[in-house]
Amino acid sequence: MTPEDTPFTLRHIEEPEIQFEGGTETSPKRGLIRYGPRLYEEGHHTIKLGIIGDRDSIRRLTELLHDMEVGIHPGTSDNPWQVPYPGLGKSSPLNLSINAKKGWRRQIRRRDIQSVTSKSTPRDRMERFLKLVRKDIEIIERDSVQPNAIIVCIPQEVMDACTPENQDHARIQSEGSDLRNRIKLIGMEARIPTQLIKPSTLAIRTDRQRASRAWNLTVGLLYKSQRGHPWKTRQIEDGHCYAGLSFYRERDEGDDVIRAALAHVFHGRDHIILQSDPLPDITEDENGSPHLSYEAARQVGEQILEYYEAQKGTRPSRFVLHKPSVFWEEEREGLLDATDGVRDLDLVSVDHIENSLPPPVEVEFASSMRGQFSK
The missing domain is CATH 3.40.50.2300 (Response regulator)
Structure with a gap:
């Protein structure tokens, strides 16, 4: 060749x-x-x-x-x-x-x-x-x-x-x-x-x-x-907020399932880990990956941005959120409503494939680029 x-x-x-x-x-x-x-x-x-x-x-x-x-x-x-x-x-x-x-x-x-x-x-x-x-x-x-x-x-x-x-x-x-x-x-x-x-x-x-x-x-x-x-990257611009969403599932003594989510928030030099309140109406897809309802997605987005605004005095110009499953439509809608006033919203889903090539990254662009999708 x-x-x-x-x-x-x-x-x-x-x-x-x-x-x-x-x-x-x-x-x-x-x-x-x-x-x-x-x-x-x-x-x-x-x-x-x-x-x-x-x-x-x-x-x-x-x-x-x-x-x-x-x-x-x-x-x-x-x-x-x-x-x-x-x-x-x-x-x-x-x-x-x-x-x-x-x-x-x-x-x-x-x-x-x-x-x-x-x-x-x-x-x-x-x-x-x-x-x-x-x-x-x-x-x-x-x-x-x-x-x-x-x-x-x-x-x-x-x-x-x-x-x-x-x-x-x-x-x-x-x-x-x-x-x-x-x-x-x-x-x-x-x-x-x-x-x-x-x-x-x-x-x-x-x-x-x-x-x-x-x-x-x-x-x-x-x-x-x-x-x-240990260090920080030099390329992260001021006014950008990066967050990662992870899901957890617990059982109480009555074997009822309780689900919670954690958001890892990065802005400028600082980072913090926020624990959300228990989230309502979480659905799992056929692979067992959890998905937020509209209300839960809006709640998570608002909590992250409220923390950012309390620390910086203003909303970010760009908000990047990633999680280990594709964003469903109601998740996107909830996050869009939570991020009203944010210029750019990037929703990133990272999928893990066993015994294969490095995992593909799916990136969904919303806000001013709403409706476009890149994979």
Whole structure:
């Protein structure tokens, strides 16, 4: 096949510069080492960290945290993804420490795991495990000094037990309930963000893997602990509001299903996570993806924009909202009415396809471009 016969065009896109505390860089890791993260306050910061997991995962995680204190070198290669982890502490360019005291650790014992695996269905096993996690988070929450974030290590047996036979562990879902999202919601109810870790993440065999895990954990905890941001993009324009909508489903003691939604709002330098009130009249399509009613969509849109306006003193000129399912007509109508006065409204749906090419992104343009659709 000649170049003229190629059915697509390849184009190299230069790495964008990102903004750190003291300068810009194209490499996130090198930028953090040279300029440091964008912390909310001056001075050294300590992230107080809670841990929930079985004995083995707690041991592996505490070993990783110990290595992070002194620094980790992934090897001699000069590849950009093998940047050494510089370590933590007051002398670290990251200007961070992590305190994971024993009082913030909760061990999932063998009998607890057996109480999960003994249930008859993946959904019942999931509900049992969530009950255990909720109890542990509530105990940690009652400490006189609360952690800034909690890491929840999901035991392998629990992952196996809660995953239906027709799914892999990438998405632990059953009957429309997502284990990861449910744990995040429990943490948000306690006002303590959670970070989930799978057993494979802690199965570290090389220094390169160890350094990579250390970088990922540091960046994640910076966001989750709300102590600051590792960096920010330079291209986000003032007056633009970006939000992502996720759905959660719970059961109360009477087995009634309660649904809630979370909106992640970004504007300029700042970001916040808002939890909506329980939303009425949520419908699921044939794939189990939830969809908002007109009233629920309008309610979510108004809540996001009210927060933005309270912070900025004006409505955004552009509002971008994404969620993991296509927007139905009544969702679009509700959001259009909620965003009256906003110049541009972009509704983006991101679909996930297992064992395939990267997922397609469907973008729907409303407001001044209402009626157009691009896929």
